[in-house]
Amino acid sequence: MNVNNQPVWLIMLCVGFCLSAQAMKDVSVQQYGARGNEYRDDTAAFQKALDEVIAAGGGRIYVPPGDYIISKRLEVRTPSNKPEIKLAIVGEGTGTHGSRLMSTAPEGLLLFESGRNGMDLTVRNLALMAGRPDVGTALTIHCKILGGVRVERGVLIENVLIDSLYDGSYFSKGISLVGQWRPLLRNVTVRGAKSDSIADDSPAFKMQIGIQQDAFYAGRFADCHVSNCHTAYSWIAEENGEGFVLIDCTADQCRIGAVIATPEQEPGGAMAHCRIRARDIGLRIDHKRLMAVTDNEFSPLSPEGEYAYYDVTVSNSWAIQINRNRFLGSSASRTHVRVDGRGDARQYVIMPFTRYIQINENQMCLPSEKAVEYVGDDIFEVSLGSNVYGEEK
């Protein structure tokens, strides 16, 4: 179609028709009255932008630099007859001159709920800041329980900062994901309340989870940084959970670095090139088949073994490779790998034991007889090869 040959009025008519029909739209929150000047509440403007874009079938919402006060959780819930979310929320960055949403809403900041595992949701270049203690989950993206597998990227979250605005303010969780196909999170930083204390009641551990995913399929977290929380990364699936990757990520100032637990030893998973510094457990693996833990660095938070610390615990799991990691820091009150046969698994669907654990080429600070602890009888084949061990003190 050559537009230049058409009468202008026909074109305009056509445009008008198309706009009145379902057509996606790109907007700026400023069009809806958001100021981002830190004094005025911008909740209504944001919610209106979300509602209108979703009603139009999707589009991009641009958030210019500014500090936006959000006093009530922003919510998108799609109807069951049109479950897809097609949306991009894009700011200009996460720094003090970036696009920052300041939350005082006790139930959280952003919520997306969809009946479809494959949504088209992009969140990029935004800071989500907690303005009070325990203000819910910064970013919640929940789909119905996972069904099937697809080559679709359900969610893309890039260059997002989730942080506390004041000392003592924090989100109760950073990001909570349920049921997406292939979510990709990269360069996401999550921090809870600031505190150097590592005692049980430390404000640093009040944020429950940094990034959480349940009912997952083939997710990737890359270049993510989580600190000041109880558990930095959690992949505890109540339903299906298969094939996740945690790569080039860090966890610090937390009690547990990462947890991976699936109900039926679903296969596939990797943690590679990560740096984990935790107080109690670096990585807990429960009910998992086929997972590689390679090229990571683990160290305990407590400098002199004040708290008992496990770098990796494995229970009721099958085919776990713990290779070429570096276990640094104090060797006091520490076990590098705890292998538990059944663990406290609730159900034994396929295999009620732990089997084929490979521990090779790690740099350990404990002597070989203390590096691995065995719990229970249901363990078969823990293979250790070419590790470098520390000396007995």
Add this chain to the structure above:
Amino acid sequence: MNRLKFLFLLLAAVPAFALETIRFDYGSCGAIPDDGQDDAVALQKALDSLVAQGGGTLEVPSGVYEMHARIEVDGRFDFLRIEGAGQGLSRFVCINDEGILKINARSVDSVVEIVDLDLPPGKPNCGTCLELIKPFNEPQDREYNLLLSNLELKPVDLNTCHYARVFVAEGWMPLIDNINSSGFYGPNFNTFEGKRRKYEAESIVVLKKAYKPRIQYSNFWAAKYGIVIELTDAHEKPTIAATVSVENANGIQITKQGARPLSNPVWIDGCHWNNAFSGLVMKNIDSFRLVQNCLYGAWDIEDGYHDMHLINCSGGELVDNSFWFGVKSRSNIYIEKNCHDISIRNTHFGRGISREPVIIEDGARNIRVADNLYGTVFAMDEGDTFGLWEFEETQAGKALDKDRLHPGRDNDLLLNGAEIVGGSESMKLGKALSFRDLSAEACPAKEWSGAAGVRIHTCLKIPEGFGRGESTILEVTNIYRLYLDEGTLCFAFQDSRGRKTVLRVGNVTTRRNWLPVLVDIDPSLDRTVLEVSGFGGDRRFIENLELNRKERPLRLAPEQKTRKKFTGAIDQLWIQNL
């Protein structure tokens, strides 16, 4: 030079990235989204006008734009960027036989970026989605000169729409990031006819004359070829990271042309592939690292499928990879005769996959296979099966169905010098698996001459209510002995200092048919282990552990005057000297 002229020159020298940005809308380009009409003419004009100015950025607002013809850009430009509003939002739907865009960049220094767009096929056989050509060069000062990022190619209809080829790029230093692309897949294509249609699409990513290509966080499904990379003989660091190539007929093919050695290894890290005809095939690669990849067997693999197939490759490591299930058994790593200097270690060869996980052709040199873990060593009992293999009744009870297993199971014991003596008539004595591994180089098995330690894998079948007294299952006289004592499985050994140790696991006689058993006397760890799967283990540390090194015959279930004969079955026996 007068001032005005100087200013003019200065303006002309403005860097490429300050080029114009235009919006792909009605006002600027005549594009109207969502109208069910062609937008190819508008796109052609928009890109032509940018290229005429030496390049620039085209911003594509949210909406569906139909491409009834392929857009062709041919010319010299510095920088061309097409930027959508995001995944699922800005959609160029291909409704023609040729594809969406062909770029013939005439300048070696051209940079192309295509980001945050959907490029779905809207009909069968849409040609080549993006065909991008540039004269080859080796830029030293940038991360890429072709960026394809955050592109979604989910077909409009999964059962009918597809590209013949998705990306074909020649001459670039490409960064291919977060691309999701599929041809036909799903239950409709798991039938025989469906499978042939599944591979109707020719290829997903083809990189010709690629310099330092990098592919990351991408998912490629259902085509004849998933990833094809042709490297030049230039300094390279080709990387594929955290990427998935599954349900393609052929997963990943990387070929180097030319004689100059690679300055940096081909690096494939954290990827996952399972395919039908071939997995990864690398040819003429003289430096590589394949790290922590996870390979399943596709449900429909063809004969001759290998997860990794190396042809004329050298100087490489295969580290931390894991191989997992599939319906058919397959050998995982195939190394052709002209390969050399390759280390395969820290691998998990999963259970139920292969009777011969690593095949090394005669002529390959210095292939080190060590520190791997073999789930396949074990027979599978009923309670523990993945449902892949069946069992048949034999005289001794249930035994593995030999015909359904790879014949590798019947290879000769790799215990030169060991004496195999007759056991009970009712004992079904299978032979050991042929691992050319034995933590040695690719050479025939070593002579049995005693060792400081030993690792034994086997499967035992112990009849219910096995009688009183001791019965020997396996022994090397006066060095070690595996035996049953009143329903307790024992492993006794004598070390070089004359100390005797007995490891015990009790009550092993009733619960299952085949019992995987592991013995590990490891001097490097001072660790001793006797484990019976499902029954527990006896693990002890003994200082300065070393077996009594003597050349002795190995005897299986020997006749003995003082002890009862073992009348169970021993199968899948594998002994490794440490």
